[in-house]
Amino acid sequence: MLLLKRFLLFAGLFISMVGACAELSLTGPLVQGGMVVGRSTPGTLVTLDGVPVRIxxxxxxxxxxxxxxxxxxxxxxxxxxxxxxxSRLKIEKRSYDIQHIDGLPERKVTPEKIDYERIRRESAEISRARDRDDPRTDFLSGWIWPVEGPISGVYGSQRVLNGKPRRPHYG
Structure with missing residues (x-):
C-alpha cells in the first residue's frame, strides 16, 4: 500500500510538472540582442523583468x-x-563587432547643426515606430531579407570614428 501511495504521489507530481511545462514554450536564443518567440495558454499575463508583454x-x-x-x-x-x-532565464553574453575608422573629415564625426536637426527628426520617427504595440503576429511567419546586397551593419555592431565611440546599431 505504501508503495502504491508513493507511486501515485510521484505520478501526480510528474503529471503536474509536465502540465506546467506544456503551458510555456520558448523558441529562440536566450542571448543578448536575441529574440525569442513564446507560447502559453491564451489569456495568460506575461511580464519580462516586470514589464508587461503583449500576448x-x-x-x-x-x-x-x-x-x-x-x-x-x-x-x-x-x-x-x-x-x-x-522562470529565471539565463541570458548568454554576446560579443559584437566594433569597427575603428580613423582619418574621417570632422563633419562625419561631429555633425553640424543642420545635421543634428535631421538626426533628431529621424530619431523621433524611429521612436514612434518602436513604440507601436499592436496584436499582430506577423513574427510567426519568419523573416525575409528586405534586399539583396552587402550588409553594412548588423544589430549591436558599433563604430569608433576618429577615436570617438558612436551609438551601436539597433536596427
Missing part, C-alpha cells in the same frame, strides 16, 4: 533582449486560473 489571442508572444541585457531575466506568467509561475 496574442492564440497565446503567442515575443521577448526581445537588449544589446547589454543582464545575465538573468525574470519571466513571470499569471495563468487564467490564477496560478503564477516564474
Amino acid at each position: 496574442s489571442a492564440t497565446g503567442y508572444f515575443v521577448l526581445g533582449f537588449d544589446r547589454d541585457q543582464a545575465a538573468e531575466s525574470l519571466l513571470k506568467l499569471r495563468f487564467p486560473d490564477g496560478r503564477v509561475e516564474t
Whole structure:
C-alpha cells in the first residue's frame, strides 16, 4: 500500500510538472540582442523583468533582449486560473563587432547643426515606430531579407570614428 501511495504521489507530481511545462514554450536564443518567440495558454499575463508583454489571442508572444541585457531575466506568467509561475532565464553574453575608422573629415564625426536637426527628426520617427504595440503576429511567419546586397551593419555592431565611440546599431 505504501508503495502504491508513493507511486501515485510521484505520478501526480510528474503529471503536474509536465502540465506546467506544456503551458510555456520558448523558441529562440536566450542571448543578448536575441529574440525569442513564446507560447502559453491564451489569456495568460506575461511580464519580462516586470514589464508587461503583449500576448496574442492564440497565446503567442515575443521577448526581445537588449544589446547589454543582464545575465538573468525574470519571466513571470499569471495563468487564467490564477496560478503564477516564474522562470529565471539565463541570458548568454554576446560579443559584437566594433569597427575603428580613423582619418574621417570632422563633419562625419561631429555633425553640424543642420545635421543634428535631421538626426533628431529621424530619431523621433524611429521612436514612434518602436513604440507601436499592436496584436499582430506577423513574427510567426519568419523573416525575409528586405534586399539583396552587402550588409553594412548588423544589430549591436558599433563604430569608433576618429577615436570617438558612436551609438551601436539597433536596427
